[in-house]
Amino acid sequence: MKDDIDLKRRRLIMAAGASLAASPVFPVVLKKKVFGGKGREATSAFFPDVEIDLVASPGQARILPGPATRVWRYDGRVVKGSPDAVLPLKNTYLGPILKFRSGQRVRIRLHNGLPQKFITHWHGMHVPFEADGHPSQAIDPGQSYVYEFTVENRASTNWYHPHTNMVTGAQAYAGLAGLIVVEDEEERALPLPRGEYDVPLVLQDRTFTENNQLLYARRGPVAMLGFLGERIVVNGRPDFAMDVAGRSYRFRVLNGSNSRIYKLAWSDGEPITVIATDGGLLERPVTRPYLMIGPGERYEIWKDFRPAQGREVVLESLEYRGIMPPMYERMHGAGGSRGGMGPGGMGAGGRGMMGGPRGMMGGMGPMGIMARHIPQGSRFTIARFRVSRKARETSELPARLRKLKRLGPEDTVNPGKPRPIAIGNRGRMFTLNGEVFEMHGALPIETFKVNTTHLMEIFHAHGGMEMEDGHQESGTASSPMGGMGGMGGMNMAMMMAMVHPIHLHGHYFQIVRRQAPETGGMHGSAEGYETVKDGFVDEGYQDTVLAMPGERITLIKPFDKYKGLFLYHCHNLEHEDGEMMRNFKVV
Numbered sequence: 001m002k003d004d005i006d007l008k009r010r011r012l013i014m015a016a017g018a019s020l021a022a023s024p025v026f027p028v029v030l031k032k033k034v035f036g037g038k039g040r041e042a043t044s045a046f047f048p049d050v051e052i053d054l055v056a057s058p059g060q061a062r063i064l065p066g067p068a069t070r071v072w073r074y075d076g077r078v079v080k081g082s083p084d085a086v087l088p089l090k091n092t093y094l095g096p097i098l099k100f101r102s103g104q105r106v107r108i109r110l111h112n113g114l115p116q117k118f119i120t121h122w123h124g125m126h127v128p129f130e131a132d133g134h135p136s137q138a139i140d141p142g143q144s145y146v147y148e149f150t151v152e153n154r155a156s157t158n159w160y161h162p163h164t165n166m167v168t169g170a171q172a173y174a175g176l177a178g179l180i181v182v183e184d185e186e187e188r189a190l191p192l193p194r195g196e197y198d199v200p201l202v203l204q205d206r207t208f209t210e211n212n213q214l215l216y217a218r219r220g221p222v223a224m225l226g227f228l229g230e231r232i233v234v235n236g237r238p239d240f241a242m243d244v245a246g247r248s249y250r251f252r253v254l255n256g257s258n259s260r261i262y263k264l265a266w267s268d269g270e271p272i273t274v275i276a277t278d279g280g281l282l283e284r285p286v287t288r289p290y291l292m293i294g295p296g297e298r299y300e301i302w303k304d305f306r307p308a309q310g311r312e313v314v315l316e317s318l319e320y321r322g323i324m325p326p327m328y329e330r331m332h333g334a335g336g337s338r339g340g341m342g343p344g345g346m347g348a349g350g351r352g353m354m355g356g357p358r359g360m361m362g363g364m365g366p367m368g369i370m371a372r373h374i375p376q377g378s379r380f381t382i383a384r385f386r387v388s389r390k391a392r393e394t395s396e397l398p399a400r401l402r403k404l405k406r407l408g409p410e411d412t413v414n415p416g417k418p419r420p421i422a423i424g425n426r427g428r429m430f431t432l433n434g435e436v437f438e439m440h441g442a443l444p445i446e447t448f449k450v451n452t453t454h455l456m457e458i459f460h461a462h463g464g465m466e467m468e469d470g471h472q473e474s475g476t477a478s479s480p481m482g483g484m485g486g487m488g489g490m491n492m493a494m495m496m497a498m499v500h501p502i503h504l505h506g507h508y509f510q511i512v513r514r515q516a517p518e519t520g521g522m523h524g525s526a527e528g529y530e531t532v533k534d535g536f537v538d539e540g541y542q543d544t545v546l547a548m549p550g551e552r553i554t555l556i557k558p559f560d561k562y563k564g565l566f567l568y569h570c571h572n573l574e575h576e577d578g579e580m581m582r583n584f585k586v587v
């Protein structure tokens with residue numbers, strides 16, 4: 001047993017690919033061509049304002065007391081341009097913050113120092129196909145890929161992470177992620193908190209071995225539900241706490257987790273004030289009692305700590321339900337919290353849910369991970385802020401932030417006939433528009449003329465629904481839950497009904513309408529929806545949206561400027577790696 005565990009431990013990160021190939025859930029892996037390439041050189045016709053070398057390689061980080069944790073990480077340096085284009089972060093495995101300005105020409109030379117193929121995507125950045133990090137551009141160990149693009153985004157918080165076919169989840173989990181901050185004149189003119197009062201909060205969850213090493217597997221229930229960790233880490237640190245001054249702060253919140261969804265709320269009862277979404281600043285600040293943030297999403301929140309002088313304010317995730325398959329919610333008490341795991345009670349003592357000591361529920365594999373995870377939808381502490389200092393000055397919340405163009409159906413080329421993004425399943429695999437991933441493939445409904453704007457609809461279509469173009473969804477009665485038990489008389493559509501954070505590459509989109517799940521509907525729960533529906537912010541631009549079970553989301557997306565293959569996929573990284581990904585072909 002001991003040898004078995006040690007062997008598995010060694011395999012965890014270094015051989016993610018091999019363990020995937022062995023997975024009974026994804027037999028298709030072995031038949032696939034392995035894509036890996038020689039990279040891309042710099043072009044002589046491109047004159048960069050900023051040039052950066054970025055290396056991904058194995059390293060170490062001190063995360064927990066005791067032995068250091070082996071991680072994979074990005075490290076960067078400025079080759080040309082302003083030295084603050086690369087801001088390394090201390091005491092974390094996270095990559096440096098890349099800081100760009102709108103209009104800048106950027107060249108990034110990515111070097112693969114990892115023992116497997118690898119590519120990186122600039123999530124949120126509107127860049128040419130050659131610079132988007134499509135999995136077909138993945139490079140072999142020792143190779144480099146040169147990205148060249150002009151920063152077209154307005155001021156916004158974006159991020160970078162791996163996009164390697166079938167191992168994105170394993171590579172991101174190993175530590176490969178970093179923020180991209182885009183600035184522009186308009187945003188700099190606003191009296192928003194800056195410098196030490198402008199704070200990134202990257203939310204992730206991890207599970208550790210007794211030896212402080214990262215535990216990951218993508219099989220069985222983890223493939224179906226997504227990886228869910230036993231500890232929350234913020235900016236790469238567990239039990240995150242910081243001393244703040246009694247004044248206003250700007251927090252750039254990124255959900256960098258593989259599959260966890262957070263329902264953010266302040267412990268002092270104040271609403272959450274949102275000033276920016278994925279696509280940057282809103283027209284004016286909005287408040288919500290709580291804020292739902294799915295994997296891949298960014299929100300900037302403004303917080304005034306003046307009323308809490310001398311006290312502690314906690315950023316929590318509150319209970320919610322109705323977003324996981326019914327079987328899961330039944331097992332975990334429909335959003336119920338783990339015994340003794342109130343705010344702050346989530347340290348080592350919180351391990352071993354379901355009563356068994358660690359290891360009892362299947363050891364180090366996916367069942368071991370599931371046995372120890374913090375349930376999706378339970379309540380827990382994310383970060384603590386001690387308002388320990390007085391501030392001489394603060395910045396007031398601006399009433400208006402910037403002008404935003406609001407798109408309507410009349411701005412689209414297909415106002416009466418939205419292009420579908422149908423979430424379904426083929427047996428145990430999730431599908432988009434009835435299909436799983438094809439490296440270079442795109443259906444007619446996935447093909448768009450460049451410089452057109454389209455109305456699109458994300459909806460759930462499990463269980464044999466006829467697709468618009470004649471594609472037939474198929475379901476089987478086999479259990480997708482691995483060893484999690486029988487599903488009674490439930491049909492496939494109900495078993496597979498869960499939330500999916502859908503990410504569209506390319507230009508940001510706007511949400512124009514949400515249709516809630518129907519009461520008694522096959523795919524979703526209207527009751528569960530009540531626990532999340534006040535936490536959406538649809539006033540701005542986005543690149544990722546949480547599609548709740550049974551929900552129908554209408555959005556408007558421009559396909560501007562660049563031709564080529566741009567992905568759309570589920571940002572639950574285990575779903576993405578399980579082929580819930582397709583191409584938009586822009587021609």
Ligand SMILES: [Cu+2]
Pocket residue numbers: 430499500501570571572575576580
């Ligand atoms: Cu998904």
